[in-house]
Amino acid sequence: MIDSNFIKNSKIDFKNVSRETFSELNYYTNAILTKNKNINLISKNTEKSIKTRHILDSAQIIDFIDKKDINTCTDLGSGAGLPGIVISILMKERNKLFKMIFYEKSFHKSNFLKDIAKKLNLNVEINQKNIFEQKNLKTDVIISRAFKPVSVIFEIAFTNFKKFKYIILFLGKTGKEILNEATKKWNFNYEEKKSLTSNGSFVIKISNLKKKMDKKIISIINQKGGVGKTTTVINLAAGLSMKEKKVLVIDLDPQGNATTGLGLSNSENSENTIYSVLNGNKKISEVIQETKFDRLNLVTSNVDLSGLEVETAGDSRRAFKLKDELTLILNDSGASYDYILIDCPPSLSLLTIMALVASDALVVPLQTEFFALEGLTQLMKTIERIKLNLNPTLEIRGILLTMYDRRNKLSSQVEAEARNYFKDKVYNIAVPRNVRLSEAPSHGVPVLIYDKLCPGSKAYFRFTEEFLNQEKQIETAA
Ligand SMILES: Nc1ncnc2c1ncn2[C@@H]1O[C@H](COP(=O)(O)OP(=O)(O)OP(=O)(O)O)[C@@H](O)[C@H]1O
Numbered sequence: 001m002i003d004s005n006f007i008k009n010s011k012i013d014f015k016n017v018s019r020e021t022f023s024e025l026n027y028y029t030n031a032i033l034t035k036n037k038n039i040n041l042i043s044k045n046t047e048k049s050i051k052t053r054h055i056l057d058s059a060q061i062i063d064f065i066d067k068k069d070i071n072t073c074t075d076l077g078s079g080a081g082l083p084g085i086v087i088s089i090l091m092k093e094r095n096k097l098f099k100m101i102f103y104e105k106s107f108h109k110s111n112f113l114k115d116i117a118k119k120l121n122l123n124v125e126i127n128q129k130n131i132f133e134q135k136n137l138k139t140d141v142i143i144s145r146a147f148k149p150v151s152v153i154f155e156i157a158f159t160n161f162k163k164f165k166y167i168i169l170f171l172g173k174t175g176k177e178i179l180n181e182a183t184k185k186w187n188f189n190y191e192e193k194k195s196l197t198s199n200g201s202f203v204i205k206i207s208n209l210k211k212k213m214d215k216k217i218i219s220i221i222n223q224k225g226g227v228g229k230t231t232t233v234i235n236l237a238a239g240l241s242m243k244e245k246k247v248l249v250i251d252l253d254p255q256g257n258a259t260t261g262l263g264l265s266n267s268e269n270s271e272n273t274i275y276s277v278l279n280g281n282k283k284i285s286e287v288i289q290e291t292k293f294d295r296l297n298l299v300t301s302n303v304d305l306s307g308l309e310v311e312t313a314g315d316s317r318r319a320f321k322l323k324d325e326l327t328l329i330l331n332d333s334g335a336s337y338d339y340i341l342i343d344c345p346p347s348l349s350l351l352t353i354m355a356l357v358a359s360d361a362l363v364v365p366l367q368t369e370f371f372a373l374e375g376l377t378q379l380m381k382t383i384e385r386i387k388l389n390l391n392p393t394l395e396i397r398g399i400l401l402t403m404y405d406r407r408n409k410l411s412s413q414v415e416a417e418a419r420n421y422f423k424d425k426v427y428n429i430a431v432p433r434n435v436r437l438s439e440a441p442s443h444g445v446p447v448l449i450y451d452k453l454c455p456g457s458k459a460y461f462r463f464t465e466e467f468l469n470q471e472k473q474i475e476t477a478a
Protein backbone atom coordinates (compact mmCIF):
# COMPACT_ATOMS: atom_id res chain seq x y z
CA MET A 1 0.00 0.00 0.00
CA ILE A 2 1.23 3.42 -0.79
CA ASP A 3 -0.14 5.55 1.97
CA SER A 4 1.30 7.62 4.72
CA ASN A 5 2.01 4.50 6.77
CA PHE A 6 5.00 3.88 4.66
CA ILE A 7 6.67 6.89 6.11
CA LYS A 8 5.45 6.44 9.66
CA ASN A 9 8.88 5.92 11.01
CA SER A 10 10.46 8.42 8.70
CA LYS A 11 11.83 5.57 6.66
CA ILE A 12 11.06 4.58 3.13
CA ASP A 13 11.56 0.86 2.88
CA PHE A 14 10.59 -2.11 0.78
CA LYS A 15 7.75 -3.08 3.06
CA ASN A 16 5.71 -0.12 1.93
CA VAL A 17 6.74 0.75 -1.57
CA SER A 18 7.81 -1.46 -4.43
CA ARG A 19 11.47 -2.07 -5.07
CA GLU A 20 11.21 0.03 -8.21
CA THR A 21 9.60 2.99 -6.52
CA PHE A 22 12.18 2.81 -3.79
CA SER A 23 15.06 2.88 -6.22
CA GLU A 24 13.52 5.74 -8.20
CA LEU A 25 13.19 7.80 -5.03
CA ASN A 26 16.80 7.01 -4.24
CA TYR A 27 17.91 7.99 -7.70
CA TYR A 28 16.07 11.28 -7.40
CA THR A 29 17.51 11.96 -3.93
CA ASN A 30 21.04 11.45 -5.20
CA ALA A 31 20.38 13.58 -8.26
CA ILE A 32 19.32 16.50 -6.05
CA LEU A 33 22.44 16.15 -3.91
CA THR A 34 24.68 16.07 -6.97
CA LYS A 35 22.98 19.01 -8.67
CA ASN A 36 22.92 20.99 -5.45
CA LYS A 37 26.66 21.51 -5.84
CA ASN A 38 26.01 23.72 -8.88
CA ILE A 39 22.55 25.20 -8.46
CA ASN A 40 20.65 25.93 -5.29
CA LEU A 41 17.90 23.29 -5.13
CA ILE A 42 17.73 22.76 -1.38
CA SER A 43 19.48 24.66 1.36
CA LYS A 44 22.87 23.18 2.15
CA ASN A 45 22.10 22.58 5.80
CA THR A 46 19.22 20.25 4.91
CA GLU A 47 21.32 18.01 2.65
CA LYS A 48 22.08 15.53 5.43
CA SER A 49 18.46 15.10 6.34
CA ILE A 50 17.15 15.23 2.77
CA LYS A 51 15.17 12.00 3.13
CA THR A 52 13.06 13.25 6.01
CA ARG A 53 13.15 16.98 5.42
CA HIS A 54 12.34 16.80 1.72
CA ILE A 55 11.48 13.40 0.28
CA LEU A 56 9.25 12.13 3.10
CA ASP A 57 7.89 15.56 3.77
CA SER A 58 6.74 15.73 0.14
CA ALA A 59 5.49 12.15 0.12
CA GLN A 60 3.16 12.64 3.07
CA ILE A 61 0.49 14.33 0.94
CA ILE A 62 0.01 11.14 -1.06
CA ASP A 63 -3.19 10.28 0.81
CA PHE A 64 -4.73 13.53 -0.42
CA ILE A 65 -3.75 12.78 -4.00
CA ASP A 66 -4.27 9.05 -4.43
CA LYS A 67 -8.00 9.46 -5.07
CA LYS A 68 -10.39 8.48 -7.83
CA ASP A 69 -11.26 12.04 -8.83
CA ILE A 70 -7.65 13.15 -9.21
CA ASN A 71 -5.68 12.71 -12.39
CA THR A 72 -3.75 15.92 -12.68
CA CYS A 73 -1.76 17.97 -10.21
CA THR A 74 -0.06 21.27 -10.80
CA ASP A 75 3.02 22.00 -8.73
CA LEU A 76 3.68 25.73 -8.46
CA GLY A 77 7.23 26.99 -8.34
CA SER A 78 8.41 23.52 -7.64
CA GLY A 79 12.16 24.19 -7.76
CA ALA A 80 13.84 20.86 -7.18
CA GLY A 81 10.63 18.93 -7.84
CA LEU A 82 9.50 18.81 -4.25
CA PRO A 83 6.81 17.59 -3.94
CA GLY A 84 5.95 17.17 -7.66
CA ILE A 85 8.60 14.61 -8.61
CA VAL A 86 8.17 12.60 -5.41
CA ILE A 87 4.41 12.38 -5.99
CA SER A 88 4.90 11.49 -9.68
CA ILE A 89 7.14 8.61 -8.68
CA LEU A 90 4.69 7.37 -6.06
CA MET A 91 1.67 7.68 -8.35
CA LYS A 92 3.26 5.86 -11.28
CA GLU A 93 2.16 2.46 -10.07
CA ARG A 94 -1.16 3.65 -8.70
CA ASN A 95 -2.75 5.55 -11.55
CA LYS A 96 -1.57 5.22 -15.12
CA LEU A 97 -3.43 8.38 -16.13
CA PHE A 98 -1.86 10.52 -13.46
CA LYS A 99 0.04 13.55 -14.69
CA MET A 100 2.07 16.15 -12.84
CA ILE A 101 2.32 19.65 -14.30
CA PHE A 102 5.13 21.95 -13.24
CA TYR A 103 5.55 25.70 -13.46
CA GLU A 104 9.12 26.62 -12.74
CA LYS A 105 10.47 29.75 -14.34
CA SER A 106 14.15 29.08 -13.69
CA PHE A 107 15.91 27.63 -16.73
CA HIS A 108 18.31 25.44 -14.73
CA LYS A 109 15.70 24.12 -12.34
CA SER A 110 13.20 23.27 -15.03
CA ASN A 111 15.97 21.51 -16.96
CA PHE A 112 16.78 19.50 -13.88
CA LEU A 113 13.09 18.51 -13.65
CA LYS A 114 13.09 17.53 -17.32
CA ASP A 115 16.17 15.35 -16.89
CA ILE A 116 14.71 13.53 -13.91
CA ALA A 117 11.34 13.03 -15.60
CA LYS A 118 13.00 11.63 -18.71
CA LYS A 119 15.28 9.32 -16.79
CA LEU A 120 12.46 7.95 -14.63
CA ASN A 121 9.89 7.99 -17.40
CA LEU A 122 7.41 10.09 -15.46
CA ASN A 123 4.18 11.40 -16.92
CA VAL A 124 4.77 15.12 -16.54
CA GLU A 125 4.45 18.45 -18.27
CA ILE A 126 7.20 20.89 -17.40
CA ASN A 127 6.62 24.54 -18.19
CA GLN A 128 9.51 26.88 -17.87
CA LYS A 129 7.13 29.79 -17.38
CA ASN A 130 6.11 32.38 -14.86
CA ILE A 131 2.89 31.16 -13.27
CA PHE A 132 1.68 34.73 -12.80
CA GLU A 133 1.56 35.18 -16.56
CA GLN A 134 -0.61 32.13 -17.24
CA LYS A 135 -4.36 32.22 -17.75
CA ASN A 136 -7.25 29.74 -17.78
CA LEU A 137 -5.25 26.82 -16.39
CA LYS A 138 -7.06 23.62 -15.50
CA THR A 139 -6.03 20.97 -13.02
CA ASP A 140 -7.53 18.74 -10.35
CA VAL A 141 -5.12 19.76 -7.62
CA ILE A 142 -2.80 22.69 -7.09
CA ILE A 143 0.15 21.88 -4.85
CA SER A 144 2.58 24.31 -3.41
CA ARG A 145 5.38 23.78 -0.96
CA ALA A 146 7.43 26.75 0.15
CA PHE A 147 6.67 28.77 -2.98
CA LYS A 148 4.69 31.83 -1.92
CA PRO A 149 2.56 32.88 1.07
CA VAL A 150 -0.90 31.33 1.30
CA SER A 151 -2.62 34.55 0.27
CA VAL A 152 -0.58 34.65 -2.94
CA ILE A 153 -1.30 30.99 -3.72
CA PHE A 154 -5.03 31.64 -3.28
CA GLU A 155 -4.81 34.64 -5.55
CA ILE A 156 -3.01 32.56 -8.22
CA ALA A 157 -5.62 29.79 -7.90
CA PHE A 158 -8.37 32.36 -8.27
CA THR A 159 -6.99 34.43 -11.14
CA ASN A 160 -4.75 32.10 -13.15
CA PHE A 161 -6.78 28.91 -12.94
CA LYS A 162 -10.08 28.35 -14.64
CA LYS A 163 -10.67 25.03 -12.92
CA PHE A 164 -9.31 23.20 -9.90
CA LYS A 165 -10.78 21.10 -7.11
CA TYR A 166 -8.29 21.33 -4.29
CA ILE A 167 -5.20 23.12 -3.13
CA ILE A 168 -2.67 21.26 -1.04
CA LEU A 169 -0.34 23.27 1.13
CA PHE A 170 2.38 22.67 3.66
CA LEU A 171 2.11 24.86 6.72
CA GLY A 172 4.46 25.45 9.62
CA LYS A 173 3.86 26.22 13.27
CA THR A 174 2.16 29.54 12.50
CA GLY A 175 -0.09 27.85 9.92
CA LYS A 176 -3.26 28.32 11.94
CA GLU A 177 -2.70 32.06 12.22
CA ILE A 178 -2.00 32.22 8.51
CA LEU A 179 -5.25 30.41 7.74
CA ASN A 180 -7.13 32.68 10.10
CA GLU A 181 -5.77 35.70 8.33
CA ALA A 182 -6.79 34.19 4.99
CA THR A 183 -10.43 33.85 6.11
CA LYS A 184 -10.70 37.64 6.06
CA LYS A 185 -10.54 37.55 2.28
CA TRP A 186 -11.52 33.97 1.42
CA ASN A 187 -14.11 31.34 2.17
CA PHE A 188 -12.93 27.72 2.07
CA ASN A 189 -13.15 24.30 3.66
CA TYR A 190 -10.11 22.40 4.72
CA GLU A 191 -8.91 19.05 5.91
CA GLU A 192 -5.66 18.92 7.81
CA LYS A 193 -3.11 16.32 8.74
CA LYS A 194 -0.33 16.62 11.22
CA SER A 195 3.02 16.65 9.55
CA LEU A 196 4.79 13.32 9.86
CA THR A 197 8.16 14.89 9.52
CA SER A 198 8.05 18.13 11.46
CA ASN A 199 6.57 18.78 14.88
CA GLY A 200 3.81 21.38 14.95
CA SER A 201 3.62 21.60 11.15
CA PHE A 202 0.76 20.25 9.07
CA VAL A 203 -0.46 19.66 5.53
CA ILE A 204 -3.88 20.78 4.39
CA LYS A 205 -6.28 20.18 1.57
CA ILE A 206 -8.35 23.25 0.73
CA SER A 207 -11.63 22.90 -1.12
CA ASN A 208 -14.42 25.26 -2.21
CA LEU A 209 -12.17 28.27 -2.31
CA LYS A 210 -14.20 31.43 -2.85
CA LYS A 211 -13.12 34.99 -2.73
CA LYS A 212 -14.98 37.25 -0.38
CA MET A 213 -16.18 40.36 -2.05
CA ASP A 214 -14.08 43.29 -0.97
CA LYS A 215 -15.39 45.84 -3.41
CA LYS A 216 -17.04 48.12 -0.93
CA ILE A 217 -16.73 51.64 -2.22
CA ILE A 218 -19.04 52.20 -5.14
CA SER A 219 -19.59 55.43 -7.03
CA ILE A 220 -22.76 56.09 -8.92
CA ILE A 221 -21.47 58.08 -11.80
CA ASN A 222 -22.37 59.73 -15.11
CA GLN A 223 -21.30 63.22 -16.05
CA LYS A 224 -24.61 63.74 -17.78
CA GLY A 225 -27.16 65.54 -15.59
CA GLY A 226 -30.51 64.16 -14.52
CA VAL A 227 -29.98 60.54 -15.53
CA GLY A 228 -30.97 59.03 -12.18
CA LYS A 229 -27.69 58.96 -10.24
CA THR A 230 -29.09 60.35 -7.02
CA THR A 231 -32.30 58.33 -7.27
CA THR A 232 -30.17 55.20 -7.68
CA VAL A 233 -27.89 56.06 -4.76
CA ILE A 234 -30.82 56.70 -2.42
CA ASN A 235 -32.75 53.61 -3.35
CA LEU A 236 -29.81 51.22 -3.62
CA ALA A 237 -28.71 52.44 -0.20
CA ALA A 238 -32.23 51.90 1.16
CA GLY A 239 -32.51 48.49 -0.51
CA LEU A 240 -29.16 47.31 0.87
CA SER A 241 -29.96 48.55 4.36
CA MET A 242 -33.26 46.66 4.26
CA LYS A 243 -31.17 43.59 3.43
CA GLU A 244 -29.35 44.08 6.73
CA LYS A 245 -26.31 45.74 5.16
CA LYS A 246 -24.74 48.73 6.81
CA VAL A 247 -24.43 51.55 4.31
CA LEU A 248 -22.76 54.94 4.26
CA VAL A 249 -23.83 57.39 1.56
CA ILE A 250 -21.43 60.17 0.63
CA ASP A 251 -23.13 63.07 -1.07
CA LEU A 252 -20.41 64.43 -3.34
CA ASP A 253 -22.60 66.80 -5.29
CA PRO A 254 -22.86 70.51 -4.32
CA GLN A 255 -26.56 70.27 -5.23
CA GLY A 256 -27.01 68.13 -2.11
CA ASN A 257 -29.84 66.10 -3.63
CA ALA A 258 -28.89 62.84 -1.91
CA THR A 259 -28.81 64.80 1.35
CA THR A 260 -32.36 66.11 1.04
CA GLY A 261 -33.58 62.90 -0.57
CA LEU A 262 -32.54 61.06 2.57
CA GLY A 263 -34.28 63.59 4.78
CA LEU A 264 -31.42 65.83 5.90
CA SER A 265 -30.82 69.48 5.19
CA ASN A 266 -28.50 70.86 2.52
CA SER A 267 -28.93 74.46 3.60
CA GLU A 268 -27.13 74.47 6.94
CA ASN A 269 -23.56 75.71 7.23
CA SER A 270 -20.92 73.52 5.73
CA GLU A 271 -19.03 72.65 8.89
CA ASN A 272 -20.47 69.17 9.14
CA THR A 273 -20.50 68.31 5.44
CA ILE A 274 -18.13 66.51 3.09
CA TYR A 275 -16.73 69.93 2.21
CA SER A 276 -14.93 70.38 5.51
CA VAL A 277 -13.49 66.87 5.19
CA LEU A 278 -12.14 67.50 1.72
CA ASN A 279 -10.61 70.84 2.65
CA GLY A 280 -8.89 69.21 5.61
CA ASN A 281 -10.81 70.81 8.47
CA LYS A 282 -12.47 67.66 9.78
CA LYS A 283 -12.09 63.90 9.88
CA ILE A 284 -14.79 62.03 8.05
CA SER A 285 -15.82 60.22 11.24
CA GLU A 286 -16.77 63.62 12.69
CA VAL A 287 -19.30 64.43 9.99
CA ILE A 288 -21.12 61.13 9.55
CA GLN A 289 -24.79 61.63 10.37
CA GLU A 290 -27.55 59.19 11.07
CA THR A 291 -30.64 59.18 8.89
CA LYS A 292 -34.14 58.12 9.93
CA PHE A 293 -33.39 54.74 8.43
CA ASP A 294 -31.71 51.85 10.17
CA ARG A 295 -28.19 50.99 9.06
CA LEU A 296 -28.09 53.96 6.70
CA ASN A 297 -25.72 56.82 7.46
CA LEU A 298 -24.91 59.89 5.44
CA VAL A 299 -22.22 62.46 4.89
CA THR A 300 -24.11 65.50 3.68
CA SER A 301 -23.20 68.13 1.15
CA ASN A 302 -24.18 71.66 0.31
CA VAL A 303 -23.41 74.36 -2.21
CA ASP A 304 -20.12 75.34 -0.56
CA LEU A 305 -18.62 72.18 -2.02
CA SER A 306 -18.58 73.87 -5.42
CA GLY A 307 -15.73 76.09 -4.20
CA LEU A 308 -13.44 73.20 -3.37
CA GLU A 309 -11.74 72.93 -6.74
CA VAL A 310 -10.48 76.50 -6.68
CA GLU A 311 -9.67 76.55 -2.99
CA THR A 312 -7.48 73.45 -3.07
CA ALA A 313 -5.73 74.29 -6.35
CA GLY A 314 -2.24 74.24 -4.82
CA ASP A 315 -2.57 70.81 -3.21
CA SER A 316 -0.98 68.13 -5.37
CA ARG A 317 -2.44 65.24 -3.38
CA ARG A 318 -5.98 66.53 -3.35
CA ALA A 319 -7.26 63.85 -5.75
CA PHE A 320 -6.48 61.28 -3.03
CA LYS A 321 -8.13 63.13 -0.18
CA LEU A 322 -11.46 61.29 -0.35
CA LYS A 323 -9.76 57.92 -0.76
CA ASP A 324 -7.55 58.53 2.27
CA GLU A 325 -10.54 59.47 4.40
CA LEU A 326 -12.65 56.51 3.28
CA THR A 327 -9.78 54.12 3.93
CA LEU A 328 -9.72 55.41 7.50
CA ILE A 329 -13.41 54.64 7.87
CA LEU A 330 -13.09 51.14 6.42
CA ASN A 331 -10.17 50.35 8.69
CA ASP A 332 -12.12 51.47 11.71
CA SER A 333 -13.72 48.20 12.73
CA GLY A 334 -16.29 50.05 14.84
CA ALA A 335 -17.85 51.55 11.73
CA SER A 336 -17.93 48.25 9.80
CA TYR A 337 -19.79 49.46 6.74
CA ASP A 338 -20.70 46.87 4.17
CA TYR A 339 -20.93 49.52 1.47
CA ILE A 340 -20.02 53.12 0.88
CA LEU A 341 -22.03 54.64 -1.96
CA ILE A 342 -20.88 57.92 -3.48
CA ASP A 343 -23.32 60.18 -5.31
CA CYS A 344 -21.32 62.01 -8.00
CA PRO A 345 -22.06 65.42 -9.49
CA PRO A 346 -22.94 65.77 -13.18
CA SER A 347 -19.47 66.74 -14.36
CA LEU A 348 -15.97 65.37 -14.84
CA SER A 349 -14.58 67.82 -12.31
CA LEU A 350 -12.21 67.38 -9.38
CA LEU A 351 -15.05 65.93 -7.30
CA THR A 352 -15.67 63.19 -9.84
CA ILE A 353 -11.95 62.44 -10.07
CA MET A 354 -11.85 62.14 -6.28
CA ALA A 355 -14.71 59.65 -6.46
CA LEU A 356 -13.00 57.64 -9.22
CA VAL A 357 -9.76 57.50 -7.26
CA ALA A 358 -11.55 56.40 -4.09
CA SER A 359 -13.83 53.77 -5.64
CA ASP A 360 -13.49 50.04 -6.04
CA ALA A 361 -16.24 49.91 -8.62
CA LEU A 362 -18.74 52.04 -10.50
CA VAL A 363 -22.42 51.85 -11.28
CA VAL A 364 -23.37 53.97 -14.28
CA PRO A 365 -27.03 54.95 -14.65
CA LEU A 366 -27.91 55.36 -18.30
CA GLN A 367 -31.07 57.20 -19.21
CA THR A 368 -32.70 55.45 -22.12
CA GLU A 369 -32.97 58.46 -24.41
CA PHE A 370 -31.35 59.94 -27.46
CA PHE A 371 -27.54 60.46 -27.29
CA ALA A 372 -27.39 58.43 -24.07
CA LEU A 373 -24.46 56.35 -25.28
CA GLU A 374 -22.52 59.25 -26.76
CA GLY A 375 -21.95 60.71 -23.33
CA LEU A 376 -20.54 57.43 -22.13
CA THR A 377 -17.55 57.54 -24.47
CA GLN A 378 -16.08 60.47 -22.62
CA LEU A 379 -16.76 58.80 -19.28
CA MET A 380 -15.04 55.59 -20.43
CA LYS A 381 -11.99 57.57 -21.52
CA THR A 382 -11.82 59.28 -18.14
CA ILE A 383 -12.13 55.93 -16.36
CA GLU A 384 -9.31 54.45 -18.46
CA ARG A 385 -7.10 57.42 -17.66
CA ILE A 386 -7.75 57.08 -13.95
CA LYS A 387 -7.03 53.35 -14.11
CA LEU A 388 -3.74 53.97 -15.83
CA ASN A 389 -2.53 56.62 -13.45
CA LEU A 390 -4.34 56.66 -10.16
CA ASN A 391 -6.50 53.59 -9.48
CA PRO A 392 -5.53 50.46 -11.46
CA THR A 393 -8.15 48.15 -9.93
CA LEU A 394 -11.13 50.39 -10.65
CA GLU A 395 -13.86 48.54 -12.53
CA ILE A 396 -17.29 49.16 -13.94
CA ARG A 397 -19.60 46.98 -11.97
CA GLY A 398 -22.64 47.60 -14.05
CA ILE A 399 -24.74 49.89 -16.18
CA LEU A 400 -28.27 50.54 -15.04
CA LEU A 401 -30.86 51.59 -17.59
CA THR A 402 -33.11 54.27 -16.10
CA MET A 403 -36.35 56.07 -17.00
CA TYR A 404 -37.20 53.21 -19.27
CA ASP A 405 -40.45 53.63 -21.15
CA ARG A 406 -41.83 50.41 -22.50
CA ARG A 407 -44.12 52.19 -24.98
CA ASN A 408 -41.34 54.27 -26.43
CA LYS A 409 -39.37 52.64 -29.24
CA LEU A 410 -36.36 54.76 -28.39
CA SER A 411 -36.05 53.12 -24.98
CA SER A 412 -35.75 49.65 -26.45
CA GLN A 413 -33.36 50.91 -29.12
CA VAL A 414 -31.05 52.43 -26.54
CA GLU A 415 -31.34 49.24 -24.49
CA ALA A 416 -30.40 47.07 -27.47
CA GLU A 417 -27.42 49.27 -28.28
CA ALA A 418 -26.23 49.33 -24.68
CA ARG A 419 -26.51 45.55 -24.31
CA ASN A 420 -24.79 45.02 -27.62
CA TYR A 421 -21.90 47.24 -26.64
CA PHE A 422 -21.52 46.59 -22.92
CA LYS A 423 -22.81 43.01 -22.96
CA ASP A 424 -23.47 41.52 -19.52
CA LYS A 425 -22.25 44.68 -17.79
CA VAL A 426 -25.79 45.98 -18.33
CA TYR A 427 -28.09 44.96 -15.49
CA ASN A 428 -31.08 42.84 -16.51
CA ILE A 429 -33.46 45.09 -14.67
CA ALA A 430 -34.28 48.45 -16.24
CA VAL A 431 -35.81 51.12 -13.99
CA PRO A 432 -39.05 52.36 -15.57
CA ARG A 433 -40.10 55.95 -15.78
CA ASN A 434 -42.35 56.29 -12.75
CA VAL A 435 -43.66 59.51 -11.28
CA ARG A 436 -43.51 58.13 -7.72
CA LEU A 437 -39.71 58.12 -8.06
CA SER A 438 -39.72 61.87 -8.61
CA GLU A 439 -42.20 62.53 -5.78
CA ALA A 440 -40.34 60.65 -3.06
CA PRO A 441 -37.33 63.03 -2.71
CA SER A 442 -39.52 65.98 -1.74
CA HIS A 443 -40.69 63.89 1.22
CA GLY A 444 -37.10 63.10 2.19
CA VAL A 445 -37.53 59.34 1.89
CA PRO A 446 -36.46 56.64 -0.56
CA VAL A 447 -39.27 55.53 -2.84
CA LEU A 448 -38.82 52.05 -1.35
CA ILE A 449 -40.35 53.53 1.79
CA TYR A 450 -42.57 56.23 0.25
CA ASP A 451 -44.49 53.74 -1.89
CA LYS A 452 -43.00 50.32 -1.76
CA LEU A 453 -45.41 48.78 -4.26
CA CYS A 454 -45.05 51.25 -7.14
CA PRO A 455 -43.21 50.08 -10.28
CA GLY A 456 -40.19 52.24 -9.43
CA SER A 457 -39.82 50.58 -6.03
CA LYS A 458 -40.21 47.12 -7.49
CA ALA A 459 -37.46 47.92 -9.96
CA TYR A 460 -35.09 49.22 -7.28
CA PHE A 461 -35.80 46.20 -5.06
CA ARG A 462 -34.90 43.95 -7.97
CA PHE A 463 -31.85 46.04 -8.77
CA THR A 464 -30.67 45.61 -5.18
CA GLU A 465 -31.04 41.83 -5.56
CA GLU A 466 -29.15 41.85 -8.83
CA PHE A 467 -26.42 44.01 -7.33
CA LEU A 468 -26.01 41.56 -4.44
CA ASN A 469 -26.13 38.53 -6.74
CA GLN A 470 -23.21 39.91 -8.70
CA GLU A 471 -21.13 39.29 -5.63
CA LYS A 472 -22.21 35.70 -5.31
CA GLN A 473 -21.18 35.17 -8.90
CA ILE A 474 -17.82 36.75 -8.32
CA GLU A 475 -17.29 34.67 -5.19
CA THR A 476 -18.03 31.42 -6.97
CA ALA A 477 -16.06 32.26 -10.10
CA ALA A 478 -13.17 30.10 -8.95
N1 LIG B 1 -37.16 56.29 -13.17
C1 LIG B 1 -37.57 57.54 -12.99
N2 LIG B 1 -38.82 57.89 -13.33
C2 LIG B 1 -39.24 59.15 -13.17
N3 LIG B 1 -38.49 60.11 -12.66
C3 LIG B 1 -37.24 59.84 -12.28
C4 LIG B 1 -36.70 58.54 -12.43
N4 LIG B 1 -35.45 58.54 -11.97
C5 LIG B 1 -35.18 59.79 -11.58
N5 LIG B 1 -36.25 60.58 -11.77
C6 LIG B 1 -36.34 62.01 -11.50
O1 LIG B 1 -35.55 62.65 -12.48
C7 LIG B 1 -34.81 63.72 -11.92
C8 LIG B 1 -33.33 63.46 -12.07
O2 LIG B 1 -33.01 62.28 -11.32
P1 LIG B 1 -31.75 62.23 -10.37
O3 LIG B 1 -31.71 63.42 -9.51
O4 LIG B 1 -31.74 60.92 -9.73
O5 LIG B 1 -30.62 62.29 -11.47
P2 LIG B 1 -29.11 62.70 -11.28
O6 LIG B 1 -28.38 61.98 -12.33
O7 LIG B 1 -28.69 62.49 -9.90
O8 LIG B 1 -29.15 64.24 -11.59
P3 LIG B 1 -27.93 65.26 -11.39
O9 LIG B 1 -27.02 65.00 -12.52
O10 LIG B 1 -28.56 66.61 -11.46
O11 LIG B 1 -27.33 64.97 -10.08
C9 LIG B 1 -35.26 63.83 -10.48
O12 LIG B 1 -36.28 64.75 -10.39
C10 LIG B 1 -35.76 62.43 -10.17
O13 LIG B 1 -36.73 62.43 -9.16
Ligand SMILES: [Mg+2]
Binds near residue numbers: 344345
Ligand atom coordinates in the same frame (compact mmCIF):
# COMPACT_ATOMS: atom_id res chain seq x y z
MG1 LIG C 1 -27.77 63.87 -8.56
